[in-house]
Amino acid sequence: MNTNMLPENLQAEALIEEVNQGLFYPVFQPITNGNGTVGAEVLLRWKRGHDVEASIRCLLDSDKIAWFTQKFLLRVSEELLSREKMIDFLTINISPGHVLSFTFLRDIYPIWQACNKLDVTLWIELTENEQYPVGINEKRMMSQFGVCRGLGIKIAIDDYGSGYNTGEALIRVVKPNIVKIDRSLMRNRSDNSTFWERLRFLARKYQIELLSEGIESHEDLRFAKSQGIAYFQGYHLGKPGSLNQLSKQDIAYYSSP
Template sequence: MAVKCAGCADGTELPFQFKMAFQPIVNVVEHRVWGYEALVRGPNGESAHSVLSQLTDQQLYRFDQAARVMAIETAGALFDDPEARLSINFLPNAVYEPRACIQKSLEAARRASFPTSKLMFEFTENERMSDPAHIENIVRAYKAFGFWTALDDFGAGYAGLSLLARLQPNLIKIDMELVRDIQLSHPKQVIVSAVAAIARELDITVLAEGVESEAELTSLRAAGIALFQGYYFAKPGFMSLPQVRGFQQMDVSIAG
C-alpha cells in the first residue's frame, strides 16, 4: 500500500495558471542532447518570476506537485529520444514525506509512458536550508526510486562543499556566476577545475549552466566538463523542444 500524508490529499486548485519551457542540456563530447530542464512559465510564456511571485506559503505543496506533473506529462508528449533525461526543479520544503509526495509524479510518468529512470530532480543551495537532514532524506529516497538528483547553483549558496559531502547528489550544476567570463578569470578557472576534480573523485557528474560564449565553453572544457546548458546552445522553448546550436561548431577536442 502506498505511503500517504495529509498534504497529498489536498486537491484544491491553484488560483493561477502556468505552463512549461524546456532548455536543452548537451553533452559536447558525445555530440548529443543529454536531457532537458523543465522551467516554469506563465500561461503565455511570461517569466518564471511572474508565476512564483504569486505563490503563498500555503500553496507551495500544491504548486510543487502540479509543476512536476505538468513537466512530466508535457515531456512525455514532446520527447522523441528515449535516452533524454528530464530535469525537474523541486521545492524541498514542499516535500512532507518523499515516498508519499512522489506518488503523483509516478502516476504522471505512467500516464505519459515516461521512464522514471530518466527523471532527475534538482534543488538549489541558494536558499538557506533549515533542515539539512530532511533534504538528505529526500535525496536518499529519490535515489532508491532510481531517479537522479542534482544540486543546482553550486558555488553560489550557503553550504557549498559541506552540503556536497552530506548529500552526494548524482550531479552538480556549476553556478553561472562562476561560468560567466571564466576565460578571463584565473581564480574562477582554478575553482571550477578543483570542483570538477572533487566531483570526479566522488563519482558525481558536473554540468556548467549559463554558458553564453565559445570562449566560456572552451575554458570549461579545459576543466574536463562535458555537460552544458545555456543560451550559447539554445534558449528555452515554450511548450516545445528548441533547436540546439550545431555541434559541429563546437571545439570539443580537449580531453575530459
C-alpha cells in the first residue's frame, strides 16, 4: 500500500490500519562509551519499507500521534521484558508538541515501567523538526519534564545544531541531561570549529553530557573523543537491529583487533 497516493485523511486511516496489523516494529541502534555498548536508541521501521517519518506526517491530529506513539512504545516494552537486561539506558524520540499532550505521561508509562523493572534508565529525546512551545505551554512542558525527572527519566535534545534544536537559549530553558550532536556537524567538522568550541563551553556551563551521532569511521570516533564527548553512535559502531543483534554487534566490534 502506497499511502502517499491517498488523500490526507485516507492516508491517516490507512496508516492506522497498518499499525493495527502490526506492520511497524522497533529496531535498536547501539550507543557506546568507547569501550562497549551501554545504551540503545529505539528507531521505528515499517515492514513495507516506506519512509516512516514522511508517512506519519499525515497524522496531523495530536490524539492520533499520541495513539501511534503509545502503540509503538507498547511493542518496545514487550520486547524489552522478553529478555534480561542488556544495556544501561534506552532512548526514545518524542516531539515537543507531544510532551504537551494530556496523554503524554500515560503514553510513556509502559516503556518507563519496562525500563524500571530491568534497571534501565529511560531517556527522552526531543526531536528537532517542531518549534518549542512558549508562554504558558512552555511552563506546562517544563512541568512534564519535572514529573519525568522525578521518575528517573533523563531529558535529551536530539540532533543539536539542526532544525529548532539550536542555541544556548534552548539549553537554558530545557535544562537537558544530554545533548545529542547532529551527524552533519561530525561530517563537516572542519567547517564548524567554532561550534565545537562553543559546545564544549556549554557542556561545562550547564553540566551536560554529550553524545555524538554520525560516527562512521575510526577517525570520527577519535575526533569525538578529543572533544570530551561521553557517548557515541553511528554505523561504525553498530547498525540498527533486533535486541539479539545489538548484543552480537557489540561482541563482534569490541573483540576485533
